[in-house]
Amino acid sequence: MQTVEAHEVDAVATLLVPGLRFHDAAHQPVEEDQYGAIASVWRGGWCPAGDPAVGTQIQLLGPPPRRRHRATSLAAPVTLPDDNDLLTEILLRLPPRPSSLPRAPLVCRRWHRLISDPAFHCRFRACHRNPPIVGVFAGDVGNPFFRSVLDPLDHIPMERFWMRLAEDKGGHVLGRWRLFGCRHGRVLLFNRKQNEIVLWDPDTGDHRRVAVPPEIDGEEKMMWNGALLCAAAADDSHVHGGFSSCPSKILRLLLGDWRVKRSHLHSWFVLGFCFG
Amino acid sequence: MAAATDDAGDSNEMIRVVSSDGEHFEMPEAAANLSLVLRHMIEDDCADAAGIPLAVVAAKPLAKIVDYCTKHAAKSSGLTIEEAEELKRFDAEFIEVDTDMLYDLLVAADFMGVEGLSKLAVQRTADLIKGKTPEQNRETFGIVNDFTPEEEEEICKENEWAFQITKPPSRLC
Numbered sequence: 001m002q003t004v005e006a007h008e009v010d011a012v013a014t015l016l017v018p019g020l021r022f023h024d025a026a027h028q029p030v031e032e033d034q035y036g037a038i039a040s041v042w043r044g045g046w047c048p049a050g051d052p053a054v055g056t057q058i059q060l061l062g063p064p065p066r067r068r069h070r071a072t073s074l075a076a077p078v079t080l081p082d083d084n085d086l087l088t089e090i091l092l093r094l095p096p097r098p099s100s101l102p103r104a105p106l107v108c109r110r111w112h113r114l115i116s117d118p119a120f121h122c123r124f125r126a127c128h129r130n131p132p133i134v135g136v137f138a139g140d141v142g143n144p145f146f147r148s149v150l151d152p153l154d155h156i157p158m159e160r161f162w163m164r165l166a167e168d169k170g171g172h173v174l175g176r177w178r179l180f181g182c183r184h185g186r187v188l189l190f191n192r193k194q195n196e197i198v199l200w201d202p203d204t205g206d207h208r209r210v211a212v213p214p215e216i217d218g219e220e221k222m223m224w225n226g227a228l229l230c231a232a233a234a235d236d237s238h239v240h241g242g243f244s245s246c247p248s249k250i251l252r253l254l255l256g257d258w259r260v261k262r263s264h265l266h267s268w269f270v271l272g273f274c275f276g
Numbered sequence: 277m278a279a280a281t282d283d284a285g286d287s288n289e290m291i292r293v294v295s296s297d298g299e300h301f302e303m304p305e306a307a308a309n310l311s312l313v314l315r316h317m318i319e320d321d322c323a324d325a326a327g328i329p330l331a332v333v334a335a336k337p338l339a340k341i342v343d344y345c346t347k348h349a350a351k352s353s354g355l356t357i358e359e360a361e362e363l364k365r366f367d368a369e370f371i372e373v374d375t376d377m378l379y380d381l382l383v384a385a386d387f388m389g390v391e392g393l394s395k396l397a398v399q400r401t402a403d404l405i406k407g408k409t410p411e412q413n414r415e416t417f418g419i420v421n422d423f424t425p426e427e428e429e430e431i432c433k434e435n436e437w438a439f440q441i442t443k444p445p446s447r448l449c
Binding site: 080081083086089090091092093094095097098099100102103104105106107108109112153156157159160 | 379382383386394398399401402405406407408409410413414417419420421422423427428431432434435437438439
């Protein structure tokens with residue numbers, strides 16, 4: 001009978017070797033029926049003789065994978081693996097469409113837990129670097145509203161991205177907002193009453209605002225248009241995300257011959273303002 | 277003994293593997309090298325005539341994995357556009373399996389460290405999930421709803437719109 005010891009887990013490979021017996025960390029033999037999906041053996045470590053000099057690295061895993069339920073119906077259900085990493089990989093490959101990921105958390109607690117992890121959202125964005133356009137904001141003057149452009153299965157109601165700035169300085173009052181543009185899921189707005197520029201994340205409702213310099217009085221000099229760019233767009237590895245996931249950059253307002261810098265619009269900057 | 281028939285790679289050496297239910301298979305070394313587990317076993321001179329035992333891989337999925345690895349090892353480099361397309365078609369047909377086999381491939385590919393096959397099985401599983409309601413997914417995957425009614429209601433509220441199959445609004449602009 002071959003014997004190896006279990007220590008220093010660094011497992012990648014997993015296999016069962018007939019006749020191989022395992023000891024746990026306390027050097028107690030482990031019964032064969034407890035092997036489960038069995039020992040994990042890493043290169044340089046598979047050594048039936050258990051030569052300590054080689055540094056056998058074995059991990060005793062849990063019980064064997066739960067077998068699928070045998071249903072009596074024609075379409076037997078697929079049992080998903082117990083391995084959370086594997087399930088996460090599956091969920092990461094859901095298409096970035098409204099009919100898939102937003103519904104998945106309601107399946108069960110396990111799915112909800114995995115999908116609610118902020119790290120999952122970062123990985124999901126990284127997996128889907130070119131998400132589809134889910135809709136557009138229409139109504140460039142007054143009160144911009146969302147309009148879905150996807151088919152009925154993926155249709156997002158306009159209320160989902162209703163501007164949630166209502167309680168914030170009269171956001172819903174018609175005629176107060178001017179839509180300058182959208183990019184990477186952010187919306188650039190100008191509040192004429194407050195004379196400030198607002199960068200809004202419709203998904204989370206998060207927003208940043210910066211006051212327009214008093215020189216732009218709306219009479220002789222006024223805001224005409226704006227454009228939104230991601231300051232990190234040149235970085236191929238950059239994944240566009242929420243405000244918190246991007247590095248701080250500078251908002252730069254180009255005002256004729258002079259410039260004003262603002263540092264609190266996070267990773268976005270605005271440029272190309274024209275004044276009439 | 278089941279054996280892979282296609283030639284794969286430059287190595288003529290055949291690697292034997294043994295399924296959990298005792299069936300023996302052979303495949304070219306280049307094909308075996310697509311499995312992280314088998315590659316390390318080969319590098320450590322642990323691949324002998326008795327065959328490498330694979331504890332949690334039964335004969336049926338192992339036969340499929342041997343086919344997959346043999347096909348991909350034979351087309352591993354310098355692919356023409358036509359060959360790449362052919363491999364893509366092979367993958368598409370390969371993964372059109374019943375749910376039992378899909379589960380077995382999912383677990384076995386992950387277990388053996390066959391990256392390409394693992395991605396293929398993962399994507400196929402994700403395709404089964406997409407566009408379905410939570411209830412449909414529970415039924416497909418035999419999952420028990422373990423939320424309390426209160427929890428379920430709370431999660432529904434978070435993404436209420438996503439659970440409504442809606443029609444486009446008639447009032448626009």
